[in-house]
Amino acid sequence: MKMNNTFEISYLGHSCFLIRTINGKNLLVDPWLRTNKSAAIMPEEVHDIDMIAVTHGAWDHLGDAIEICKQNNAHLFCGAEVALHAIDKGIKEENITKMIYGTALTYQNIGIRAIVAHHISMVEYKEQILSGSALSYIFRMEDGTGIYFSGDTCIFSDLKLYSELYPVDIAIIGMDNLPGCPIEMSGEEAALVAKWMDVDVAIPMHYPPDSLEPKKFATTLEKTRVKPVILKPGQVFSYERKSYNGKVKE
Amino acid sequence: MKMNNTFEISYLGHSCFLIRTINGKNLLVDPWLRTNKSAAIMPEEVHDIDMIAVTHGAWDHLGDAIEICKQNNAHLFCGAEVALHAIDKGIKEENITKMIYGTALTYQNIGIRAIVAHHISMVEYKEQILSGSALSYIFRMEDGTGIYFSGDTCIFSDLKLYSELYPVDIAIIGMDNLPGCPIEMSGEEAALVAKWMDVDVAIPMHYPPDSLEPKKFATTLEKTRVKPVILKPGQVFSYERKSYNGKVKE
Amino acid sequence: MKMNNTFEISYLGHSCFLIRTINGKNLLVDPWLRTNKSAAIMPEEVHDIDMIAVTHGAWDHLGDAIEICKQNNAHLFCGAEVALHAIDKGIKEENITKMIYGTALTYQNIGIRAIVAHHISMVEYKEQILSGSALSYIFRMEDGTGIYFSGDTCIFSDLKLYSELYPVDIAIIGMDNLPGCPIEMSGEEAALVAKWMDVDVAIPMHYPPDSLEPKKFATTLEKTRVKPVILKPGQVFSYERKSYNGKVKE
Numbered sequence A, B, C: 001m002k003m004n005n006t007f008e009i010s011y012l013g014h015s016c017f018l019i020r021t022i023n024g025k026n027l028l029v030d031p032w033l034r035t036n037k038s039a040a041i042m043p044e045e046v047h048d049i050d051m052i053a054v055t056h057g058a059w060d061h062l063g064d065a066i067e068i069c070k071q072n073n074a075h076l077f078c079g080a081e082v083a084l085h086a087i088d089k090g091i092k093e094e095n096i097t098k099m100i101y102g103t104a105l106t107y108q109n110i111g112i113r114a115i116v117a118h119h120i121s122m123v124e125y126k127e128q129i130l131s132g133s134a135l136s137y138i139f140r141m142e143d144g145t146g147i148y149f150s151g152d153t154c155i156f157s158d159l160k161l162y163s164e165l166y167p168v169d170i171a172i173i174g175m176d177n178l179p180g181c182p183i184e185m186s187g188e189e190a191a192l193v194a195k196w197m198d199v200d201v202a203i204p205m206h207y208p209p210d211s212l213e214p215k216k217f218a219t220t221l222e223k224t225r226v227k228p229v230i231l232k233p234g235q236v237f238s239y240e241r242k243s244y245n246g247k248v249k250e
Helices: A065-072 A080-088 A158-165 A187-197 A213-221 B065-072 B080-088 B158-165 B187-197 B213-221 C065-072 C080-088 C158-165 C187-197 C213-221
Strands: A006-013 A016-020 A026-029 A051-053 A075-078 A096-098 A104-107 A110-125 A128-140 A146-149 A170-174 A201-205 A236-240 A245-249 B006-013 B016-020 B026-029 B051-053 B075-078 B096-098 B104-107 B110-125 B128-140 B146-149 B170-174 B201-205 B236-240 B245-249 C006-013 C016-020 C026-029 C051-053 C075-078 C096-098 C104-107 C110-125 C128-140 C146-149 C170-174 C201-205 C236-240 C245-249
Touching (some): A006 A201, A051 A065, A051 A110, A075 A080, A080 A110, A080 A128, A110 A158, A110 C080, A110 C128, A128 B110, A128 C128, A146 A158, A158 A187, A201 A213, B051 B065, B051 B110, B065 B080, B080 B096, B080 B110, B080 C110, B128 C128, B146 B158, B187 B213, B201 B213, B201 B236, C051 C065, C051 C110, C080 C096, C110 C158, C146 C158, C170 C187, C187 C201, C187 C213, C201 C213, C201 C236
Parallel strands (some): A026 A051, A051 A075, A075 A096, A146 A170, B026 B051, B075 B096, C051 C075, C075 C096, C170 C201
Antiparallel strands (some): A006 A016, A006 A236, A016 A026, A104 A110, A110 A128, A236 A245, B006 B016, B016 B026, B104 B110, B110 B128, B236 B245, C006 C016, C110 C128, C236 C245
C-alpha cells in the first residue's frame, strides 16, 4: 500500500525499473526480463502498466517491451526506429509516442522528456536493420520530482545543462555492462554525473552481479550530498519529496 | 527591389525560409510547402532558387525540396542520407553537396556550414528506410553576416562554442512543433540559445499558428540586446549589417 | 629496432597510422591504402597486425580493413554497423569487438576506448545501406601514454572533458578533406582541440598533399607547449614518455 505523496521505484534487474507514481500509475522502463537470469519477475507477471519508456533498440533494453505493451495495453514512448519496429510487431500506432532529443510531453500527469544520449540504437525492421537515436529520459512525477534515467549513454558535460533546465532529484545511471561486454560508463563517471546533477539519490544499474562499479560509484559519492542507493533486483525504493529521504524495502 | 547591402529573409511557413542575398542569390531552406496549410506559396511559385539547404529527412523539412530542386536546377545541400534519397528521386549527383558536422564551403559567394544538431533524420531509400544525421546550418552572407538555422535540434551548450567560432548575427530557431506532436524546444530554451549566440535578431519558426512559444521567446528576450522578430508566413525581414537594424514588410 | 620504452607511430597516408607499441604489438588505424595514391604501402605489405581500429564506415577510413584483418588474423575494433558489414564480408564475429561511445577495454595490454565523435558512418550491409555512429578513439600504451585519434569528428567542447578523464599525450587530428570534398575541421580548429587536450605532440592527418591546413595548425600552436609534428606518408614518429620528446625518422 502506497503512502501519501510517496512514489516507488522497483528494480527489476539490469536496466529495468518500474516506477509507481503518487497517483498509482505504473511506468516501466527498459523491460528486459525474460532472458535476464537476474530479473526479479517475468514479463507475464508485470501487470497494470500504463506506460513503457524504451531508451534504445538493443535486446537488453527494448527487451520484452512489445509483449508487455500488448498485454497491458500500455502506451509506448521510444525513438522513431523503435516505433517502426514496434508497429511492425503489432503495436498500434496510436499507442506509441515517438520521442527524440528535447521532446517533452505530459501523459497521465507524468512528464516524459527525452534528452540527448550518446549511444547507438538498432532494431530489426521488416527485412532490414534500422539504426536510430538512443535516448535518455527525465521523468517528472506528479509532485515535481525529476527522475533521470540514463539508458546507455556515455558521460558528457551537457548533463549539467539538462539538470539545470529540468531539475533532477533522483538519477538512475548505467555503469559497467553485461558479462563479456566492455564497460560503457564507470562507477566513477556515473558518480560524476550524479554530482553534476546535484541529485538527492543516485541509483546504479546495468551492471553484472559481480561488478565492482556500484561500489566505486558509492565510494566516489561519499562526502557529497548525493546518497547512493544500490538496489538488488526485486527491491523497492520509496521516495517522498518533502522529506528528502528514501527507504529501501525488499 | 533590393537595397544595397541589404538581404532579405522571407518566411514561407513552418521552417521554410527564402534568403535573398545581397548579390541576389536565392537560398531556400527546409521547403515544406505543398501540404502545409499555412505556407505562403506553393512549390511551383518558387522561382530562381540557386541553392536549397535541407536540415534533415522529415516530411516537414525535406518537404518539396526534390521538386523545387528539379524545377529550378538548384544545388542541394543536405546530409548523406538525404543525398541518397534525392539521387534516387532523380537529382543529379553533381547538383548535391553532402554535408556533415563541421563541413564548410563557399557556393556562389555564400558560406554554407553544417554544425551539430541533436535530432534524427530518416528517409526512404529504394526499398529501405535509411537514417542519418540531422544538421543545423550557419550561412555566411556576402557581407559577412552569419545566419544560424537550427533545424530541429534540441538545446545544447556547444551552440555557444559554434557561435564563437563562426559568428552569428541572426538566429532562426525552432520551437514547439506541428499540431499533435510534442514540443522539441520551448520558447524559453530558444531564447537562451539566442542569448548564448549574442545575436542581433532572433526569428522563431516551427510552431503552429496558435502556439504560445513565440511569445514566451520574445518575453524572455526582453531586456537583452537580442531583438526577437516574429514573422507571419509571407512576411519579409530585411537586414543591413551596418545599421544593425532590420525591418519587416508584408 | 625499437628502443626500450619507445613506441612508434608510422604515418601511412590520409588517416592511416600504424602504432607499434612498446611491447611490439601493431595497431593499425583507419587503413585506407590501396586506392590512396599517397599511401606509403599497399595492404599486402602490411604484416603482423594485431589489432585494427576503424573510426567509421567511409571508404577513406574503413578502406582495406577487411582485407588486412583477414590476412593478419587481426582483431577488429569498430562500431556496430561496421561490425555487421565486416561479418558479412567474412570476418569472424569473435575477431571483432563492437565499440560505442564510452566503451573501454584492454586488449593485449593496450587500452582501447571509443569516445564521442560528431560525424556519420555508413556501410553496405547485405542488400541495404546501414548507418551508425562514427567514433574517435583514445589508445592507452603500455606505459600509460594516451593517444587521441579523432577520426572525422568536428570540433566540440567535450574533448576537454574527455582529455581530463582520459589523459592524452599525443593527439592525431583530422583537418581539411580529400580533394574536391569540403573541409570538415580547419587547422585552427584542430589546434584548438590540441590545446584543450594539453598534449605534448599533435599530428595532423586527413588533408590532401597541397593543403594549407597543417601549416595553419602548426602556426596556431606556436607559443603553446604543444609540439606539432607534420608527417609525410612513410615517416615514423618515435616517442618516449619519460623524455617528453619525440623524433621523426624517414
